[in-house]
Amino acid sequence: MSPEAATLIGLLLFMGVMGKSAQFPFHVWLPDAMEGPTPVSALIHSATMVAAGVFLLARLFEVFALSATVLAVILFIGTLTSLMAAAMAMVQRDIKRVLAYSTVSQLGMMVMAVGAGSAVFALFHLVTHAFFKSMLFLCAGALIHHFGTNDLYVMARAGARKERVVLWCLAIGLLSLCGIPPFSGFFSKDAILHQVLHQSILYGIAGYAITFMTAYYSFRLFFILTRSAIKDRPEYTAHHQPVSLGLCEKLPLVLLAGLSVLAGFGGSPAMDDALLKFFDPHVHAAAASPPLLIVTLNVIALGAIAAFWRYRDPARTPDPSAPRSAGVRVLERKFFMDDAYDFGVKTVVLGIAAALKTFDTLIPNRLMVDQTSCATRTLGRWFSRMQSGFIQRYLWIAFAASAGLAGWLFFGRGF
């Protein structure tokens, strides 16, 4: 296979992955798909279906690795996706949307891992992420079911902090998402950060930026739920009698929380990297490096502190309906990606379609069919005029034709 072919094939396959695993610029469908029922979001949009793209990357890693260009593109797209999605997650008010953007961001990290040359770490993060993210979605679902709203602030006002079991599970999930030891996300994210940093310092810095933002939106979510208390604002009152949560809603949470805590150890030296070796027997797990670890933990702490600083005082909770700065508005408009798609599909594609429909009416119908029938009728009318029944006209024509013929015979010979 020629290098160009390898690059082309790799890029085309990666396009499919970008659609399935919600990578920029094909990520817009995933947050919108959160309209579906929460268990579906938990199962499909966080753990299993979107994982198919990353799985394809890992399974066909040898194909992608044939071309350095492809790996560079994968790394770039993964990083960009992860950064953008994490930024957008920082301003969402809908609990499922925060989680949806965090899913996109984490998928971006998995793609980064592949781009940086490690399919195994991508799979490792895929597994740990699946546990804690599906649990987070189920927590969100329990809260939504309980309070009848998706809005974080409304939940907080309605008394989210009293739902102890759900909140504890939520906390475990969020800590895992941030990558705090000893929760599972720590092991897999740390491995990816290591790998990316090893690849390039620039991407490593991007990785730390993602880590910072992840910590920020995770703690923001938790602080809003537990600390914010918007007084005297009727629009933040739940119109819904709280539904009590039964065992069948709590048990899966607890089970998944247990897995979220434990799964990470499968990829740690404590268990001899059993999980990593399961994916690839010849894997070389990077040795933990204490200085880097300290940097990572500091970045996470910084994110947490930033969130805490903004939401520290329940009485001074930022007013969510106050006018926002331009930066926040760009984030809330999703970097105008949806608008771009709207324009592309509604104006450009459907515009072409409308033009083609007009063409269909004008050329194949009007010109080719109607004009043919019209011409046939006109010809028929002309020919019917020839047999008008007026003898004088027949004689005139006969005379003129004979004269012409005689003229041609007489003079034509001379030339």
Place this chain on the structure above:
Amino acid sequence: MPFPILSSILLTPVAGLLAVLSIPGERKDLIRRASLITASLLLAQTLFLLMRFDVRSGAMQFTERIPWLPAMGIDYALGVDGLSITMVLLTSIVIFCGVITSWTIEVRPKAFYANLLCLVTGVYGVFLSTNLFFFFLFYELAVLPMYLLILLWGSTRKEHASMKLTLYLLLGSTLIFAGFLALYAMPHGGTFDLLALQSRLVIDPSVQRLLYPMFFFGFGVLAGCFPFHVWSPEGHVAAPTAASMLHAGVLMKLGAFGILRVAVFLCPQGARDWALITASLALCNILYGAMVATQQKDLKFMIGFSSVSHMGIVLLGISCLNEAGINGAIFQMFSHGIMTALFFACVGYVYDNCHTRQMDELGGLSRRAPVISALFITAGLVGLGLPGFSGFIAEVWVTIGAVSAYPAIGIASILGLLITAYYILAAMQKTFYGPANPRHDHLTDVGAWQLFPRAVLVCTLLFFGLFPGIFFNWIGASTRLLAAGVLPVLGS
């Protein structure tokens, strides 16, 4: 002499026609039952034929020959190979389902069923004849009853549509007939026998270059080839349900069948010379048909243009002139025939009960009629190439064939899938989901008797989607033979 099963298949609808004509017009149920018995007999005989069919041979089987005008080389000659036997199966399934779907017709059912059986006689005749004279005779017989079916039982500008359809198809027929006469007049010609012509004639490449487009576009009119497709959406819309089913399901396939049977078979060199042009036109069909379908507000118009788009896949497969492409084209002919029949059967039901096909005036029907909605959605999913149904396999094979023959056209044709998914999902959403229009609150779901034919169609799509090997087994040997006639010179 073995039992002449092909003649039996060909004469069954004739017998049914005579039976229907001899029943007094007011005994409507008897007429319907007679037609159903005819269709059931056809289906049974087709299945019997399939069981006896030898898949290892690509040649004509079950041949029959009765001299008719031997001096002019015109025999009554029948035969089937893998290509035509699948088309016979398609016809039998669609007419069987069409007869039951038309149960609700109360206006002059006698004339309706007589026309339907007459039409189907023509269709079988085209698929079974191996003599071009009879081929042409049956080809015309298949087109003309459609005029009456649309004119008498149709809707929406039916006079205009029926006239347009018939004249357009006759225009194609004149090209074909001129081509047949040219073949007859050639040195060593003097016969209308297809196989004799193929073995006897050595047609000069320059002549083939003239002859092939006559056949391709002559038959292409019926296959809905761009830019000669305009009769088809309008005809589909105007025709009554069963006629639309037969029309889009089977009649359009006659065109594609003719291209394979006559044009490619007799003029392989011409096919090679014209392949790039026909493939480009087929690509136009696929993309253009799909694009225009997105703009339609009438469900039947949308399906009509989707047929244009899907027939483009057939034409693209044929234009590849390789085994994968032709295999895919034949499979797509079959799959599309069943799928469109299902589409029209569902839209027909909606139209009969809601008296409108405008998507804006429908909406939320899935709550009132979940079964018919599910059936329509199934057809839609087949249309957008969902794996598990036959359409997927067909499109994959055509794409494989196209990418190896014309990479750019093959890749561009994949875009059609995306547009198809868009218009089908949009139509599904507008019609069956969303806020319900209270005007259609009286809509009741399809009953068991009317569900039956639609279920047969769904099962067929699913069966050949899950076991496509059976189908390829039937057509494989014939396709290989056909492609072998075209391929060897391709490399030179």
